Amino acid sequence: MTDLAPRELRVIVAVAEGRGFSTAAQALGMTQSAVSHSVRTSERKIGAVLFDRGRLGATPTPAGAAVAGHARRVLRLLDVLGAEARGIAAGPGSADTVSGPLRIAAFRSAALYLLPPALERLTARHPGIEPVVRMVRELGPGTAGEVLDGRADVAVATLGTTSPLPPGLVGGVLLEEEYALVHPAGHAAPRSLPLVDWAENCTSYTRDWWAAQEWIPRATVEAEDDGAVLSMVSRGLGMAIMPALSLRGAPDGMDITALGPDRPTRSIGYVTTPEQARSLAVRALIRELRAERGVEAVSDSRKSD
Known part of the structure; x- marks a missing residue:
């Protein structure tokens, strides 16, 4: 020892x-x-x-x-x-009293749209918890790497059979996120537009689907994050294929079109260590994140079939 x-x-x-x-x-x-x-x-x-x-x-x-x-x-x-x-x-009765910092790593769209309502309920039930959220790009080790390195207690991460958890970590799926086509509003042939993409898109969970779509051109514009992609699409610079969380709060000037029954999806889940999974604060956050399962679909009046 x-x-x-x-x-x-x-x-x-x-x-x-x-x-x-x-x-x-x-x-x-x-x-x-x-x-x-x-x-x-x-x-x-x-x-x-x-x-x-x-x-x-x-x-x-x-x-x-x-x-x-x-x-x-x-x-x-x-x-x-x-x-x-x-x-x-x-x-x-005080064993459920949770206090102190709770370090959370999340990629951008999860930090913007999935975490806030969960943290609102969490801190209402446990006022002593102090969430500390770091946005981490989902590249390389990504958010799971922050947990593995001991920089975060729990992470919101993209999960998949071809992207397994690092050894020594545990996790679970929170929601399945659909991809959709986003393009300038009213465009007659959006699939003919140039592709705007970003580095965190189209990884292992969509690669096979992506490769089978002959209509998708090579990206002519790459942006640093999904927010920049949406801004460019809203300005008429092209179309993009985006996951549902990224499309929440999408700017005006664009439409969201479903990709059909074979559309790709990605799994969003939590990642933590076996030890932290038993801690009161992490367990409480996971409960609140699971309560968000019913809101994963893109609830946007601009979405069409």
Whole structure:
């Protein structure tokens, strides 16, 4: 068993985030030599080099990056442990009292449209919870990577059989999100328009469908996010194929057309660690997110068949 104290874990995290021993020392109120000694002791206990030391600082090795992620998660669990224990010790009926920060990672459309009503109900029922929401692009590790790295307690993520959860995480589907064609209002032949796309669109959950559609041209315009895509479409610059959450609050000047019975969908779900899945705050948020299942369809009067 690797026996690391919380103080040693905090040092590892501080060095990883500050990319240097002196920066970590300033953040922790320690001397640089004490930080260096702590890291060497941790490396000896673990049996692996955690940082590449260089003239420009300290860069986590692959082992160091993994250890820093575990360290963040352990330190967070210690915080949760204390908060929940104090709630239980307060007396009968107080075990459901949840307090403290709840760190949430979400991609843009989920943060804009799925989270707010869930958080409104959550904080009404548990006023002590302090949601801290970070918007993360759903590229590479995406929102699930934030949980894996210990930077978030729970994430709203895109899920799929070809995009499995990283090992060590758990999750569940909250809703199935349909894709639709969005185009300038009143256009007689929207499928003939240029394609406007963005990097987070058309990943593994739609790739097969996308490849089979001969009418879809190669994108002539790529934007940084779905909001920019919608703005461009509303200005008549092309058409786009977008998921339902992105189409909520779509600007004027465009129509939304269904893609037919074989339309693609993507699964939106929650992702967390097995330990956080048992925590009161995460369980409470998941309950509120599940209550949003009935509003996943695009409820827009401009949508047509």
